[in-house]
Amino acid sequence: xxxxxxxxxxxxxxxxxxxxxxxxxxxxxDFGVKRIGVAVGDLALRIAHPLITLEAVQKAMRFNxxxxxxxxxxxxxxxxxxPAHMDGSEHEISKLCRRFALQLEQRFKLxxxxxxxxxxxxxxxxxxxxxxxxRNKTLIDQVAAQHILQSFFDELETS
Numbered sequence: 001x002x003x004x005x006x007x008x009x010x011x012x013x014x015x016x017x018x019x020x021x022x023x024x025x026x027x028x029x030d031f032g033v034k035r036i037g038v039a040v041g042d043l044a045l046r047i048a049h050p051l052i053t054l055e056a057v058q059k060a061m062r063f064n065x066x067x068x069x070x071x072x073x074x075x076x077x078x079x080x081x082x083p084a085h086m087d088g089s090e091h092e093i094s095k096l097c098r099r100f101a102l103q104l105e106q107r108f109k110l111x112x113x114x115x116x117x118x119x120x121x122x123x124x125x126x127x128x129x130x131x132x133x134x135r136n137k138t139l140i141d142q143v144a145a146q147h148i149l150q151s152f153f154d155e156l157e158t159s
Contacts, residue, residue: 022043026076026152028048029100029148032093037141038053039142041150046157047153048145051069052069066104079112081148097114115148115152
């Protein structure tokens with residue numbers, strides 16, 4: 001069983017990973033206490049798309065919804081955004097995100113990668129500004145997950 005400290009060290013940077021697969025679906029999560037944005041993408045294409053926002057009211061309901069997504073999309077691994085302050089210091093919710101990632105990995109037996117998500121919500125709001133949807137929190141969470149996954153794909157390209 002992995003500890004949170006291990007996950008923190010091992011998942012800090014995508015470039016530390018040598019992915020054994022070059023193809024397959026990836027699901028990404030923008031974890032929040034109230035909502036979890038979800039995005040989907042393909043390793044071969046390396047293009048992320050917003051998928052859904054889950055209401056994170058009860059833990060059991062949250063994981064049942066995630067189980068349904070995993071069954072439907074059959075991902076080869078998962079990505080979870082890890083928030084940090086601009087100076088790189090821990091955000092208040094970072095510990096919860098690490099715990100969420102560990103629970104995903106243990107529950108679904110899927111490799112789970114933590115990715116720096118600084119400014120993902122801000123980038124999502126900017127992406128949605130032209131459409132007038134920049135105040136739609138549900139959509140912002142999905143697009144933030146998309147930005148998290150796209151940054152993961154982009155880092156794969158450069159590593």
